[in-house]
Amino acid sequence: MNKRSLVSAARWSCVGIAALLLSGCNLELMSPMGDIGAQEKSLILIATGLMLLVVVPVIAMTLIFAWRYRASNTKAKYAPKWSHSTAIEAVIWIVPCIIIAILGTITWRTTHALDPYKPLAHEAKPLTIQAVSMDWKWVFIYPEYGVASVNELALPTNVPVHFEITSDSVMNAFFIPQLGSQIYAMAGMETQLHLIANQPGTYAGLSSNYSGAGFSDMHFTAIATSQQGFQDWINKAKASQLSLDDQTYHALAQPSEKAPVTYYTNVKPGLFNAIIGQYMGDMKMDKIGDAPAQASAIPSPNDHAKAAE
Structure with missing residues (x-):
């Protein structure tokens, strides 16, 4: 390869890298609107930067060595019996070990700090929202309203949101990229997630786990608004002519694609626990069609301890 060809290749490589970086400017994951999303963005950037400390020099040296030791360069030093360099060995072992140690420390700390089950420290009372994944839509229940x-x-x-998440079908995944933290939803199980939106806006939510034919259209809209705007939304839902009782829920649970936005009022008490309970076999849990249980359907660690005694 002659000098002109190498320069041309380098120029086009720079153009390609710049285009790739610019194409990601509108990535939702990189434009967080909540505290959790902002911390996750910071983690991604730090981890990527540390890894590039190895990747970039290796790519640069590959190009430099290929140019310097090309066949036509008679001035390059030829050392066929060279076999060892303590300095090089030290660099290629110590630098990666330091990077791995730093990444390990950061990962350990953020794994605990960003635990999805960990409530957010905030003066406002958390809002509980129960999310149920279906084929192929999302149902959100507001038990307090x-x-x-x-x-x-x-x-x-600026209000912490405590999500209780389950599935009434196959395994799925709940994800609002600009707020952070993807987490899975599984039938017969409840998982939790704590998020907060710091800025008003309309954010895209999606299913991030393939779940069948209608998966590509399994999107939802997350609307972050003022307290008054949220109350107006609640009032709009309460004004709906549809009640979410057993019969309506069974119809809603049937597979459908591109389901339109729909609001329900008079949600059956204990419905979320009943959705979980229908997959629990002979366990004593409330199920669809039964009267709601008085206690939570999910046993606590203290319950297991008492049972063991």
Whole structure:
């Protein structure tokens, strides 16, 4: 390869890298609107930067060595019996070990700090939202208000949101990229997630785990608004003519694609626990069609301890 060809290749490589970087400017994951999302963005950038400390020099040296030791360069030093360099060995072992140690420390700390089950430290009272994945739509239940919605989620800004998540079908994954923290939803199980939206806006939510034919259209809208705007949304849901009772829920649970946004009022008490309970076999849990249980359907660690005694 002559000098002109190498310069041309380098120029086009720079153009390609610049285009790749610019194409990611509008990535939702890189434009967080909540505290959890911001911390995860910081983690991604730090980890990427540390790894590039190895990747970039290796790529640069590969190009430099290929140019310097090309066949036509008669001035390059030829050392066929060279076999060892203590300095090089030290660099290629010590530098990666330091980077791995730093990454390990950061990962350990953020794994605990960003635990999805860990409540957010905030002066405002958390809002509980129960999310149920179906084929192929999302149902959001607001137990404190007795309303529910399909494929639309509303939450007040600067208020911690405690999500209780399950599936009424195959395993799925709940994800709002700009708020952070993807987490899986599984039938017969409840998982939790704590998020907060610091700025008002409309954010895209999705299923990030393939779950069948309608998976590509399994999106929902997350609306972060003021406290008054949130109350207006609740009032709109309460004004719905549809009640979410057993019969309505069974119809809603049937597979459907591109389900429109729908609001429900008079949500059956204990519905979320009943959705989980229908997959629990002979265990004593409330199920669809049964009267709601008085206690939580999910046993606590203290319950297991008492059972062991």
